[in-house]
Amino acid sequence: MAVHKFPIMEIFGPTIQGEGEYVGLPTVFIRLAGCDSRCALCDTPESIHASNAKEFLTAKEIAKRAEVLTIGGAVKHFVITGGNPAVHEHAGEICKELRKLYPADRDVWIHVETQGTFFTPWIAEEADCIVVSPKGPGMQDEHYGPHKPENVVQFVNRVLQVHRHKEVIIKPVYTGTHDLPYLKGLIKAMQGIKNPHGNWLELVISLGDNIPNVGECPNPGEYKELVNQLMEEPVIIAAANRILPQVHKCLGIA
Ligand code: SF4
Numbered sequence: 001m002a003v004h005k006f007p008i009m010e011i012f013g014p015t016i017q018g019e020g021e022y023v024g025l026p027t028v029f030i031r032l033a034g035c036d037s038r039c040a041l042c043d044t045p046e047s048i049h050a051s052n053a054k055e056f057l058t059a060k061e062i063a064k065r066a067e068v069l070t071i072g073g074a075v076k077h078f079v080i081t082g083g084n085p086a087v088h089e090h091a092g093e094i095c096k097e098l099r100k101l102y103p104a105d106r107d108v109w110i111h112v113e114t115q116g117t118f119f120t121p122w123i124a125e126e127a128d129c130i131v132v133s134p135k136g137p138g139m140q141d142e143h144y145g146p147h148k149p150e151n152v153v154q155f156v157n158r159v160l161q162v163h164r165h166k167e168v169i170i171k172p173v174y175t176g177t178h179d180l181p182y183l184k185g186l187i188k189a190m191q192g193i194k195n196p197h198g199n200w201l202e203l204v205i206s207l208g209d210n211i212p213n214v215g216e217c218p219n220p221g222e223y224k225e226l227v228n229q230l231m232e233e234p235v236i237i238a239a240a241n242r243i244l245p246q247v248h249k250c251l252g253i254a
Contacts, residue, residue: 007033007053018248040140063097092122116155129167136182138175149189167200175208
């Protein structure tokens with residue numbers, strides 16, 4: 001069997017999940033390099049090109065590194081992020097190796113974060129939770145432009161076909177009023193989502209802060225302004241399960 005190596009930017013933790021539905025959950029992060037988007041406001045621009053990877057490791061080696069960070073297995077939550085992990089066809093092997101660290105499948109919880117531009121079967125088959133984070137105009141993706149809502153829905157529908165008893169979280173970033181029409185279009189398009197297995201499906205809006213570097217503390221007034229803008233939008237208020245800042249940036253942690 002071929003041995004695959006994956007471009008690693010960093011494996012770090014334990015820390016807390018800083019954004020989305022599971023803010024605050026103790027987590028070990030695995031960041032893969034390589035992304036098909038080119039967002040001007042990317043907060044991990046060094047992870048866009050796989051050639052920037054610090055090292056190339058097999059799934060077994062990645063799991064071994066991650067295991068050391070779990071405090072003897074106390075941390076059971078992993079996030080595989082990027083870049084866009086979906087561009088790595090065989091990265092499901094990492095999920096399989098992480099599961100082997102625990103006595104039972106139910107003891108480990110693996111989230112995969114992707115912008116949803118690229119479907120690979122392993123994402124639907126191996127992840128416990130898939131966080132789809134489409135980029136609106138505010139993120140200035142120079143490759144795709146604003147990610148078309150119908151493509152996001154298509155991606156989610158493909159995931160939900162094979163993704164049983166698990167979760168899908170749609171997590172667009174809101175960076176200002178220029179993103180409002182996009183958000184509303186996304187919410188409208190989400191009516192086309194087919195969820196045949198009744199999986200957990202949520203819309204979580206992540207407040208962007210226009211500060212590109214992880215670890216820099218944003219201006220609280222900026223977040224407040226973003227919240228105030230959204231609170232004037234009944235369509236968005238009705239659809240969003242959560243509207244959250246990027247807590248790791250508020251705390252100044254990775
Ligand atoms: S999709 Fe994410 S990792 Fe890729 S360029 Fe955009 S912000 Fe950066």
